[in-house]
Each structure stands twice: as C-alpha cells, then as structure tokens.
Amino acid sequence: MTRASVVGVGMTTFGVHDQPLPELFGQAALDAIDDAGVMPGDIDSFYFGNAMGGQTENDTHLAPTLATEIGLAGIEAQRFEDACATSANAFKNAVEAVDAGIHDTVLVGGVERCTPETGKGTGAMTEIFASASHRQYEQPTGLTFPGVFALLTKRHMHDYGTTERQLAHVAVKNHYNGTNNPRAHFGTETTVEAVLDSPIVADPFHLMDCCPFSDGAAAVIVTSDDVADSYDEPVDVTGVGQATGRVPLGLKSDIHATQPARDATATAYEQADTTAEAVDFAEVHDCFTGAEILASEAIGFFEDGDGGPAAEAGRTAADGDRPINPSGGLKAKGHPIGATGVSQIVELTEQLRGDAGARQLDDPTRGLAHNLGGDAATTVISVLEVRG
C-alpha cells in the first residue's frame, strides 16, 4: 500500500564543494522544488538531516537557517542525526507523518561536507567519524570506521570464505557504474589489481575498498498518496522499516548479520507486501566494499555467504540479475554523510521514472534503499515503486 509519494528530486554533484552548507543544500532543495513544480506555500514541513556539522564546521541549528535560505522560514522544521543513516531517518519520519495525515507535502533533505574544504584533514576527519563508535568502550582502542567494518568483514570472510578479490569486485563494479553518473565523485573505472595494490587502511580494506570523504546535498519532495495525483510522475513509497541493534560491537550476538538491516527489511517488505525476489534493484550503503556484501545478504538478494561470489560473478552489475548500486554507490558516487540516505531515494526515483540516463536499468518497477549508520546499529530500509 502506498504510504507516501516522491514527486520531486534534486541533488548536487557529490565531490568537493566550497559553498557553505546553506547554499549547498539550497541548490538541491530548489532543484527538488522545481522538479516537483510545488508552490513554496504548499510545503508544510521540512525534515532535514546533517550528521556532523557541529564537529566539522562549528555549524549547528541548521534547520531554520537552511529553511531561511530557500524561503521557507516559518514552517515546521526538524533536524535528524543518526550517523550515516541521518537523512534516511529524516525520510522515514517524513513518510510516517504524511502517511498519518499530519502533513500533505514536505521537503526532505540532507547536506554534509567532509572534504578538506571543512578545514579538516584525513586524521581529524577519521577521528570525527570514529565518534559514531562507542565513546567509552571502543574509541579508546583507536578503532576507526574502516576498522569497524573491517572487523565485521573479517569475520564474514572467516565464516564463509569471502575473499579480498570478491571485495575488490564490488569497488570495480561501483566505479564502473559511477562513470555513467554525472553526479558521481569518481567518474573513472578501476581494476581488481588496482584495488588490491592500493595501500591498506584497515585490513582487509585497501584504500580503494573505502568510499571517499565527499561534500554534497540531496532533497526530495514527499506528498500524501492523494496529493500525489496532481503531480507528474510520482513514485510511491510502499514500505519504510527502521531498526536498531546493540552498541558496542561486543554486545552484538552475530556481528556480520547486521541484524538491524534484516529487521528493517522485514518491516519494509511486510508494509510493501513484497519480497526480495520482487525487488528489481537496490541502492545499498557500501561505505566499504565489505558492507555491500553484508547488505546484499541482509536485504535477501543472496543467501548468507553468497554475497561475495555473487559480486565476483557480476550478478550485482547493472546488467546482472540483481543490480546493486547502479548510481555507483557510496564508493563512486560519494558519501557526504547526511546527504547519502536521501541521495539513494533520488536514485530510486530516477530509475523508476526511467530518467536515469546512461545508468538506466531495464524498466525496473520496484527498488530498495538500504542506509545504515554507525556500526550498522541503525538501518533504514525503504521500498519505492512505480505508481500503479
């Protein structure tokens, strides 16, 4: 059943941007407003995500500032922070409010800057990213974010025989997809050998297994099912599930299951009355190559342990039977933390409208977005469909 509809999308390129957050976000938001053709006076509320502006740019209380920038001061606005799942959670709350009849039309979006444009280099940004691991029981060990996913992936490799070469295939595939995405941070192909020859960040991850630090913004206009009829090409949101898991890692019972993703997927499929088999493609949170393998199993595209071989066999390529990350994913499209979740919704919407240009998949009718935060202890799963 339709819970809400996406009627407009906007997104900056992901990469390096020197504009301040309000202007960067304004670009994506005004594009979404124009794409929908919505009158500013018809927007009831603003659901906004930014994960780290306080730490990276000494910039907080952004919701009213951004609303002012785009002429929406005065409306309701709220800001979300759930690490890398920040703007998917803004999207979830927006869908729920619209579905509950609280609002008819809302703006949802996220913005973040993570490149040295913030004045922070790799060491400082690695420290800021590590703030999403447990402050008392993990940070004092020096655990980094690549380290967190390295721990999950190493155990997956141990239990299922997943190989570094299979991980590298994820990077190669996503870089190739990125060459077809004019908004992608990286627009160049790579090879398995180049990935395996790049320096280690946290084993088994080489530099080329890791997504980049990016700047960017993404925004969508969400309306109720009824209101959506007055717009061109609405795409329906039929399921949104969210779940959390235990933090720190030592309290999780099965670390590579990424259980919140499984729980949120079950919720989303139940709401959408669908199954993994009926989902044509997915945008998943490939902050590291191993994270895409874990996600591909958690969303039910592959049996546990089959994610690595499936990636190596090309099954997740744009022309494979289970396309994952046609946008290039976080790996190639880029990962401006608070913008990533909504950028996945932008990709799903464009693919389902048939507007994805060179990266257009073959007539998909149903797509899934998987956006995780922290050590996967927050995951939001959204199912979008061509309007029936």
Next chain:
Amino acid sequence: MTDAFNYDAWTSALERGELLGGRCQSCETTFGTPVMVCPDCSHRGLAPTPLAETGTVHTVTRIEVPPTGFEGPFFVGIVELEDARLTARIEADDGEPEIGDSVTFAGGLSAAPDGRVAPLFRLD
C-alpha cells in the same frame, strides 16, 4: 543499594590492571562492558564479575590509518572470553593475530590522546 557496575567501575578496574565484566543476576549472561539493563532479559543491574583473562580472537583488523593522536599501525579486535566479548587492542611480538588465536589479558592501555584506557590483550 550496592555499588553500580558502571563505566567508572569498569575503567577504574582496568586502570588497576583488572578486567571486569557485568553478570546479569537474572539470566546469568556475562557481558564484556557495563550496561544498566541486561540486553538479553531486561533485568536491571549487572553485578561486576572478573572476566576470564584468556580467550580467543573473534575478529581482528590491522589499523594502518589511525585517528589523530594515535600512533599506528596497531591491531584492534573483538576478543571472546567464555561467553563475553569486548573490543580490545591486541599486541603480537611477531606475526599477526588471526581469528581463533589465543590471547591473554595484559592490562589497561592508555594509547588515546586523552589518556582514556582500553583493554589490552597479547597474542599467546
């Protein structure tokens, strides 16, 4: 009211070279770090209990790009001590710790720039 098993109790013990976990007085599960409510059965209040000082590596990574203030490279892993697990530094005189290897508790390590302490294990 008995003394709460909290961060202060856990970290003070670690600074003294002792490794404490929390044992649920209802379901008797042991956890490697304190929590106010048992994650398994919702019982309030875990009792401090000495953790096994030897265990195995559940998973491990070699961090080559550390956060600001840390000297790399180093190994961080999740160690399994009977039924409890916790995130720890792992040191090896030579070679690399691997999943399934035996490790022994070697005290608290103050490697963080603010001096906060982390459990240290050494490869047997």
